[in-house]
Amino acid sequence: MIIAGNFKTHHTRSSTLAYAQELDSLLVGHRSEVVLFPPSSSVPYNQFEHLQIGVQNAYGVVNGAFSGEIGLEQILELQVQTLMIGHSERRKIFGESNQECFDKFRFFAQNNIKIFFCIGEDLHTRDDGKTQDMLRAQLEGIDLDYAHLVVAYEPIWAIGTGKSASVEEIWHTHSFLKNLGVRVLLYGGSVKRDNVAEILDIDGVDGVLVGGASLKIEDFYPIIQEGEKRC
Numbered sequence: 001m002i003i004a005g006n007f008k009t010h011h012t013r014s015s016t017l018a019y020a021q022e023l024d025s026l027l028v029g030h031r032s033e034v035v036l037f038p039p040s041s042s043v044p045y046n047q048f049e050h051l052q053i054g055v056q057n058a059y060g061v062v063n064g065a066f067s068g069e070i071g072l073e074q075i076l077e078l079q080v081q082t083l084m085i086g087h088s089e090r091r092k093i094f095g096e097s098n099q100e101c102f103d104k105f106r107f108f109a110q111n112n113i114k115i116f117f118c119i120g121e122d123l124h125t126r127d128d129g130k131t132q133d134m135l136r137a138q139l140e141g142i143d144l145d146y147a148h149l150v151v152a153y154e155p156i157w158a159i160g161t162g163k164s165a166s167v168e169e170i171w172h173t174h175s176f177l178k179n180l181g182v183r184v185l186l187y188g189g190s191v192k193r194d195n196v197a198e199i200l201d202i203d204g205v206d207g208v209l210v211g212g213a214s215l216k217i218e219d220f221y222p223i224i225q226e227g228e229k230r231c
Contacts, residue, residue: 001227002207004035005214016042024048031231046079054082060107102141114148123157144181158189174204
């Protein structure tokens with residue numbers, strides 16, 4: 001089981017470090033894989049025993065004249081080996097295209113970085129019955145056989161709304177994605193302690209990507225414990 005927390009633009013360097021240190025101590029003896037994605041300015045050195053640190057976004061370069069971005073050099077200096085690509089907020093708010101996500105994937109895969117690749121459909125696409133077409137298009141430019149790939153399916157209409165997809169909807173979409181060749185597949189979209197058990201019990205769900213419910217340890221750790229029960 002993989003339990004990942006995306007802080008988005010929450011937490012500072014000091015609060016992230018305190019959170020990570022406390023969580024790392026709670027994870028002694030756990031078998032599940034736990035990953036935190038803090039804001040870039042708050043990423044601590046990845047020196048924890050039981051916890052992985054990732055970055056939410058990076059540009060596909062070692063370094064260079066790309067103001068406002070971070071590249072491979074900055075990631076590796078922090079001993080971070082995990083990167084999120086294609087979160088719906090990056091796609092929608094900042095206009096990242098499928099091709100830009102594919103280019104990032106190729107660069108960081110060539111550098112052996114573990115990639116959490118996010119995909120998902122908006123409400124209009126869902127209502128038009130074109131979810132599968134959109135998800136297929138979001139995956140067509142990446143190597144699904146890449147050994148360090150984790151795909152996170154997050155229906156955009158469920159992110160931050162408090163409304164998760166139904167068990168049947170998640171099962172149906174995850175079955176489709178598994179049939180496309182996705183090996184490790186997480187669900188995200190208003191995951192919280194009240195619904196995580198039924199989500200993790202769905203065939204084809206290998207873990208969860210958690211947003212708002214990851215910001216406090218008292219909310220996030222029970223989610224981790226549910227994942228641990230299924231290891």
